[in-house]
Amino acid sequence: MKFIKLLVMLMMLTMLTGCLFTKLVSMPIRVVGAVISIIPVVGNTAHDAIDKAADIIDEVPI
Numbered sequence: 001m002k003f004i005k006l007l008v009m010l011m012m013l014t015m016l017t018g019c020l021f022t023k024l025v026s027m028p029i030r031v032v033g034a035v036i037s038i039i040p041v042v043g044n045t046a047h048d049a050i051d052k053a054a055d056i057i058d059e060v061p062i
Contacts (some may be wrong), residue, residue, distance in 0.1 A: 026054040
């Protein structure tokens with residue numbers, strides 16, 4: 001019984017690692033985009049481009 005519980009836990013962890021990895025990568029990108037959006041003229045355009053790149057990274061099936 002303990003073996004089955006351990007196996008189920010390991011399977012759940014392997015399913016979550018890809019999601020966690022992409023979030024760890026895209027989170028700093030989103031922070032940089034938020035900081036760049038402060039720049040008066042090109043800030044919002046750069047923020048939108050960085051946000052699109054972070055969205056694509058989130059969709060990567062790892």
